[in-house]
Amino acid sequence: MNYTVLIIIILIYLTVIAYLGYRGYTASKSSSDYMLAGRNTHPFIMAMSYGATFISTSAIVGFGGVASLYGMSLMWLCFANIFVGIFIAFVFYGKRTRLMGLNLDAHTFPELMGRRFDSRFIQLFAGLMIFIFMPIYAAAVLIGAARIIESFLGVPYELSVLVFSVLVGGYVIMGGLRSVMYSDAIQGSLIFIGMITLLIYTYTKLGGVFEAHSSLTQLANAIPENIKNSGVFSWTSSPQTGSSLWWVIYSSLVLGVGLGVLSQPQLAVRFMTVKSNKELNRAVAIGALFIFATVGTTYLVGPLSNVFFFEKYGHIAFEAAGKNLDRVIPVFIGETMPIWFVYLFMMVILSAAMSTLSSQYHAIGTAISRDIIEYGIFKKKKIKETTIVLLTRCGILVSLIVTIILSLELGGGIIARATAIFFGLMASCFLAPYTLLLFWKKITAKGAISGILGGFFVSLFCFLFLHGKEAGVFGLCKALTGSETLLPGMWAVVDPIVFALPASALLTFFVSLFTSVHNENTVEKAFKGIIQEKY
């Protein structure tokens, strides 16, 4: 690898990002600019920003590695990402979120929920959830980027974490959401080109689609014994129904991430950045193409990398990557792709990490300034516009520091799990109240609070006492009962979302049914223009 060429490419890339950061800075005059990009974003920029925020190093590096070991059944997550994450999200959630956000003058996801119910508690709790738990997801993204920089450039992991996060934090602090979305559009385009190239190159090298899948099917004997015992007998088939890996794939990954996307604060806020439904209609097509090109490629190439490694070295991708799932895709790219693609992929990964990380920093920063400090602590007292923007910048700085610390503390192979935890937790707490507040006038503040707290505490109980991976780490269940989890066998691998989301939905619905709406005027204001909306 020619490091001089690579460093020149990276410097050009960073110069473009710095310029876009400056453009965002000069165009951001008010908190509405800083938090919502002035609500007049171009549909291409909005779609690419949504996609590039959605798809991070977690998806490409983390889930690609997981797919290499668990097989192509992860394509169900690709289906969920397109059908739920784009079609349902934009057509049914996006249009109402945009108009309701406009009617209520909401600038953040917690503020939308808080204003819809005239509830400071909901806004404060949602802001705190973002502030406390989103850094775990941000750390997963940062780890993915740092591992790539470490693999390709030989820069020590700790230094990679520090430099990369400061670079991203710099342009977010400077230009707010405008800078984030401008750079997302460039980064999304790079990701799209890189991933399409990877898909075509992989299939070409393996002799075409049918030949590649046939070769992978024939590798069934190479699957490690522990994976076979967990239910995966072929990389081109679904795990045995009810097996532990069947539950991991379908409850944690497909359900947790596939549904969880609907209640992601950093994605929901994108709907509030466009001027009309026309932009959302156009973004549906652009976003779906982007998602298919990225996650489709990842979940197909991950398993197919086994064919490469087996033909070349006689062992599978997991072993070629030193038994670290987060290294499968980087090693696969480094070993099999031409040098020009390694340079391109380096840019793809930098873009995927930057676009998601910048949105996470922005979401955490606005949660601290707008939802926790301005509305939670100062109780809507009139704060100067300049102070709000300054508070948001300080909030982003705090999120940056917390994320760096977490990235240095978390262990290997954590990327996909940390992402699934955050997506699942947000869905468990907010998906039911968020869905009902958009579509049902009779939902009450008490119902929403019951659903949010119910989802949170059921999730917490599952993490501490039921779900093996987290319960084992916390050790509380073992200390109290002597066993790692309360329920034996399969129950230890069922994701908390399976229990928490229905609990949250039932609580929200039934408590709303037996309590009355106390803010009819706000409800009418929120739904103004929505009922007669042309879909």
Next chain:
Amino acid sequence: MSKYGDLSVILAILFSLISLVLCIVYGALNWNKGGNISPEEAQKEQSWDKEEAHISAEL
């Protein structure tokens, strides 16, 4: 199970492609729809423009 994979995986790939086509067709059919802004929205935007001009003057 065929040599290209079992029905579940083939369906997952097929449904992903169908969803992609659905989104593209939806986007194409509605490409120029939904651009009308209600008078209330336009009024709201105007009031925000004034507010932002005031803020900028303050800054």
